[in-house]
Amino acid sequence: MDLEGATAAAAQLLSALGLDMDSDHRRDTPARMARALTEMLRAPSFEPTTFDNAGGYDELVVVDRIPFFSLCEHHVLPFIGEATIAYAPKDRIVGLSKLAWVVQLYARRLQTQEAMTQQIADWLVEQLDPKGVGVRLRAEHLCMSLRGARAIGAVTDTTTNRGVLADDPARREEWQRRLSS
Structure with a gap:
């Protein structure tokens, strides 16, 4: 990312909107704005830790209320909410914190909520090859x-x-019941 270019562009945008950028409070606003957007658009890196499903666990694994925020690609304004992720393991299970990490991975970009929902599910299918995956995002x-x-x-x-x-x-109904509880 070009932080210097983003700062200059932010200054131009704010000035074009008629804001006085020479006050003590606003002088550094373009740089702060550029750094904030950079932070919101930079996905964390993590290693997806998976384990052999040696015990043959066959029920749903559900992690609920994973908080996230992302940026709407149409207005560059946040949408803020919670994710619920479920998967039915086959040969591999995932470290539970990795489900929260994958939400953060896909949240840090300009996008639609619909796309983010599908990206999380795709990641789980690619990483785990589970019997099934369900993802729900609820956001304002x-x-x-x-x-x-x-x-x-x-x-x-x-x-x-x-x-x-x-x-x-039967599995779909079980997942739907979990979402309504």
Whole structure:
């Protein structure tokens, strides 16, 4: 990322919006803005720790209420929410904290919530080759709360299901029950 270029562009944008950038409080705002956006768009690196499913665990593994924020690619405003991730293991299981890390990995970019939901599911399928995966994201979009419709508190809910959580009616129903509890 070009932090110097981003700072100059931020200064131009803020000036073009009619803001006086010479006050003590705003003089360094373009640099702070550029650093903040850089931080929000830089994905963390982590090693996906997986383990042999030696015990043959065959039930859903669900991690709920994983907090995240991301940036809407249409307005560059945050959407803030929680993720719920489920998978039905086959040969491998994953370290539970890695499920929170994968949410952060895909949250740190300009995107839609729908795309982020699918990216998380794709990662789990690629890394674990599980019997099934379910991902649910619930988020408030500030582009909808702070501007336009000003629908403060409205929550967008997206889900995607793969494998047995999409194809097996009993497993899909179990996942759906977990989401409603």
